[in-house]
Amino acid sequence: MANFYSVLLTAITIVAGLIWLYDAKVQKPKRRARVEAEEKRLQQTLSDEAKERLAPQGSIAEFAQSVFPILFVILILRSFVYEPFRIPSASMMPTLLEGDFILVEKFSYSLRDPIWRKKLVEIDTPERGDVAVFKFPPEPSLDFIKRIVGLPGDRIIYRNKTLYIQPACAESMTQCPELEVIERNLERTDGIFFNGATPLQQFREQLGAVSHATLVDPSVGNRSKYYFQQAGTARDEWIVPEGAYFAMGDNRDNSEDSRYWGFVPEENLVGRAVFIWMSFEMDRQASSALPQWIPTGIRWQRLGGVE
Known part of the structure; x- marks a missing residue:
């Protein structure tokens, strides 16, 4: 298939970006609402550790959030700036x-x-x-x-x-x-x-x-x-x-x-x-x-x- 690695890198980058976007726009507000409800019930502000235990970010979303910026930079550099060849x-x-x-x-x-x-x-x-x-x-x-x-x-x-x-x-x-x-x-x-x-x-x-x-x-x-x-x-x-x-x-x-x-x-x-x-x-x-x-x-x- 022509441009196999370019297509593969682009597809992985898009998937990681979409997972991160879905988590940021849909799941994160739900987690925030859960924390706010618990803080209201307890009448106190929870620590970051407690918030994470109460409403943890999914491992897949966390991984996507970590790798997407790296993949995006690599994609831009490889597609438009420099690409290595052997x-x-x-x-x-x-x-x-x-x-x-x-x-x-x-x-x-x-x-x-x-x-x-x-x-x-x-x-x-x-x-x-x-x-x-x-x-x-x-x-x-x-x-x-x-x-x-x-x-x-x-x-x-x-x-x-x-x-x-x-x-x-x-x-x-x-x-x-x-x-x-x-x-x-x-x-x-x-x-x-x-x-x-x-x-x-x-x-x-x-x-x-x-x-x-x-x-x-x-x-x-x-x-x-x-x-x-x-x-x-x-x-x-x-x-x-x-x-x-x-x-x-x-x-x-x-x-x-x-x-x-x-x-x-x-x-x-x-x-x-x-x-x-x-x-x-x-x-x-x-x-x-x-x-x-x-x-x-x-x-x-x-x-x-x-x-």
Whole structure:
């Protein structure tokens, strides 16, 4: 189910709030009336302890009153401010590693309700180079994280492991932008990252104003036959429609992204990844007696902002 945790948190918060409201508006006046009647009968003011014994608040109502403010604050923060995500795969290496825990800024692009995700307030639009979380278009119950490469109207080509972008031609332009090769420089080939036994090449790529690292697997050949085919374009070429974006993983040969399934609709955007707040090493041996999900260590040096 799409937005399962958001729906669950919203439902629990509403139930707790309704219980608290019912107790405050219906049960509390009854308890007060019972205490006042007893005080009138005794002709004296009862202590707080005596009042509690005479007309106690139900345990469920007391619990709801305690947790509702906490749940409400969490719901607001998670829905409109920041939401934590865990990186589950290697598709964004070396920028994000499996075991990284990130904060996603929910208000970067728009404010949406936590259940139906209807836009409440439009704030901004993604910029080229943003690392964005979005609902996976073929299966919106899944959250994906990729880098925004193409903006509406852009022409994108990914050929021979080289990225080309022709920015959209605005009506106010007297001359449309030319197709440009995205600048990249080889940084290292010394086997920091591997695909099996194959060391991956690490490049430094300049995408708009953002400089970031990418990985290329020299053992992987042309995969254009698997690419999403847009009508009227070459197999390895795409024109980004209005209201949509083209997203790619930084681990270029190990990423299921827009090249294979198409574009990210604007309404699928969740937010922008801004901070790594925890990073666990997950390299436990299969022979270990401990479960594989238990971390083997903490990568303190990775904590910080996301490029």
